[in-house]
Every structure is written in structure tokens, then in C-alpha cells.
Amino acid sequence: MGKQTSLYQRHVSAGARIVDFGGWDMPLHYGSQIDEHHAVRNKAGVFDVSHMTVVDVTGSGSRDWLRKLLSNDVDRLTTPGKGLYSCMLNPAGGIIDDLIVYWQGGAAYRVVVNAATRDADLGWMEKQAADFDVELNERIDLSMLAVQGPQARIIAAPLLPAELGEAALTLGSFVSVEKDQVFVARTGYTGEDGWEILLPADAADVLWDDLIGAGVQPCGLGARDTLRLEAGLNLYGQDMTMSTSPLESNLSWTIAWEPVERDFIGRHALVGQRNAGLQSRLVGLVLDGRGVMRAGQRVATDAGEGQITSGGFSPTLQCSIALARLPLAAGRHCDVEIRNKLNPARVVPPSFVKQGQIKIESGES
């Protein structure tokens, strides 16, 4: 038996199929992950993501430490509450994890990292903290709900404490607000509008029940994966790993090159990789015919071989889509090897669906 979130019994009672995810017993779906997917695209869904790791950073050296640790620059956070998506790199430029860091004013930051990488992340962070005046405090006392979809905020707002609900409705993208231990950020992993809400574990069940009572669909990890794939959002461990850099992972935009004197971990390697010229890049694929692309499948292109990093069936597009790492010079067409047969696919920018809208052109391009 794995670790369980504070909502585990709720999931079991709701008929969830439970699977292991990074050592946690998590809901895969509550009956139909396709229905859950559509609920998020069309209305609102809620995910229990309490398995994710929240680390509060304090101490006079926190800013300097984060500017060393992360490839994005926390100095871009100019108002308290603002959040920033970043990678944490090893010296070779490989991705240890991706994360969101929020500035909470003064020397206080909150970092949210992946569940499956918790141990490696914390070990790395503590090791790098040795020369800085920082204190890391893992918030295992908090639960995390992601409420996502075009109607998510409007349904969820009245269920939050009054003042917080009003404040949360005014948040811009990647901005958070916190009152009395309840933290609301306008972020997510679905390509839809919504919030990620951190709150004390003993208050999470009431909010969960209230959201479902208000018509929000409980959603499991299955829908979370198809939603993030349609949105072209990378999954750590598949689309990016310790042996790929942000430059090869469609994440160049997360690297803060300026100011040049900021010597973040991995910078030297990234500069070398940039100067030498990239060999590969992460792109989107749309399968022309029937069949389903899956992670690990081989991709043949006019510039050599590549590989699917994440693939599946898109409930919105009603065909198979994938993220793939292809040779840099690959053209707009490729062939994906599915069970020993080559299947034609189109190469597209890795963003298939965003805010309910299909982003790729249909048919031949």
C-alpha cells in the first residue's frame, strides 16, 4: 500500500480506480476518464493533487539561493504572490525537475515540485543550500486541489472564505493569494482556466465535497494526463529527464539568460549546447490515420530517427496526438512505428488545445 492523501477515502467511496503514482495511491478515474476530460474542457473538474511536494523557503539567503538553483530568475517576481515556472538543472544542463516558485513577500518563497521526484529534489535542494542562509520546510500538512475548466473559478469562488474568494477572482495568470493558510493560485496543468488551491489537510474534504456538490466533476490522473498532453505541457520523466536540457524540451522560454552574471546551475552547459547547435527538439505530432501513438515508439523523419515521449488519444481532437523528440532538421511529415508498421503523422507546434480551442490546423498542411 502506498501513501494516501487526506481525500483517499473520498476517492474510494466515489468508486475511483486507484493506481500507484510515485508511491502514492491515487485515483486514475472515477468511471470514465474521457467524460472527466470533457468536463474540464467544457465546464469544471477537480483533481486531488495533494501528492505534489510543497516546500516553503525562508531565510535571508533564499533569493540568492533560488537564483543559483533555478534556470528561471526569481527576480522576475516583482510583486508578492507572483509565480514563475522554472526548471531545476544539474551542472550538465539536464532537468532534475520542473516546478513553480511563488514569491510570498520578503525572503519567503513557496516551491511546488513533482511527487515522483520528491526525494531527489529535496536531496539536491538541501545539498545546494549548504552555503546559503536558507531554511526549507516541506508542507506535508497541506492538501492541494486543482479546480480547472472554463467555469472552475466562478463555481469555486463562493466556496472559499468570502474575502479570499473575491481576491482570488481578481488574480491574473500565475498569481497567487493567501489568507489564513488557504493559498489560491491561478495555475494548472490542463490548458484551461482555473486555480490550484493549497489548504490544511483537515479542511480539504469540506472543499472537495462542496465543489462536487456544486457540480464540479471529480477527475483522476488519467484525464490529467490527456488534458496536459493536449495542452502541450511536458510531463517530467517522459518529455524531459535528467538527460535532456530545457533547450531540447521546448522550454527555452523558461531560461533567464539575462543578467549574464547570474551563474545558475547548468548555465555553463546550456551556453555550450546553444553555441554548439542543438541536435533535437520537442515537437507535437498528429496521427493522420487510426491507431494510437505511445511513449517509446520510434519516429522516422527525413532527417533521421526520433522518439515519442508522450502519446495517447486526444478526446478533444478524436485522434492520436503525441509529443516527440525529433532531429532538429525534421520536416513537417514523419512516420511513427506502431506495432511494426509505419503510420504517417504531421509535425505541429506542441500545443494542441488551449482554453477549449483546437490550436492545430485540420487535415493536410
Added chain:
Amino acid sequence: MSEVPDNFLYTKDHEWLDLDDDGVVTVGISDHAQEALGELVFVEAPQAGVIFANGDACAVVESVKAASDIYCPITGEITEVNAALEDEPELVNSSPYEAGWVFRIRPDDVTALNELMDAEAYETFLAELED
């Protein structure tokens, strides 16, 4: 507990077989199998007229999770495939023993069906899997 109709035969690969009066066998996957696979998004059925040997991979079902082969449960010639699955693969989930049948096959040797499990034996087999 998954549904196991009395009148069918079953394989260890969780396929069901139903011998019709015309000597042709209808094949599908069991309720247990559809539940384990998850929602189907694509079925690649065999072509009518093709001959398969017992144990050959003859069809593929793709679910939201993974692709799985369907192994031909008996040697014979495919006579018909369920065309409805092309547009509605989810019929296998919603109606595994009726609307979600996959193909029909004319066995070379009908007595080979005697090797398969009846409903009671399959239920015992399922119970052992869950232990």
C-alpha cells in the same frame, strides 16, 4: 465483481466465445478484460476471409492506457468483423458480451472448443487472479 454469462466459453486471455447454430463462433473480450483495459478508443479488427491459428495475434484494442493484442482463441477463418466498433469502440466497454463483440470465426475443428473454460471455470480462474 465482473459479469460472466453462463452460456459462453472463455480463454485465459479473457476472451469469450459463443458457438452459434451455423457452426460459426462469435468472439469478444470479457467484462473483466474491458474493465482492466480501460476505455477503448480504437479497435483494429482482422479482415474477413483471413485464416488464423490458435494463439495468433489477430486484433488489437487500444484503450486510453495501452494497446493490447487479441489472440485468436481457435484456428479458423474470420467470417465477419463488428463494423460498429470502427466508430464506437466504447461498445466493448458498455456491452462486452453483446454489441461489443469483435469478430466471428469458423473453426477448423469445433471440438477444439472443449479445451476452453465454461463460465464456472472462468469465474474460478478470475477469483484466483485476484488472490
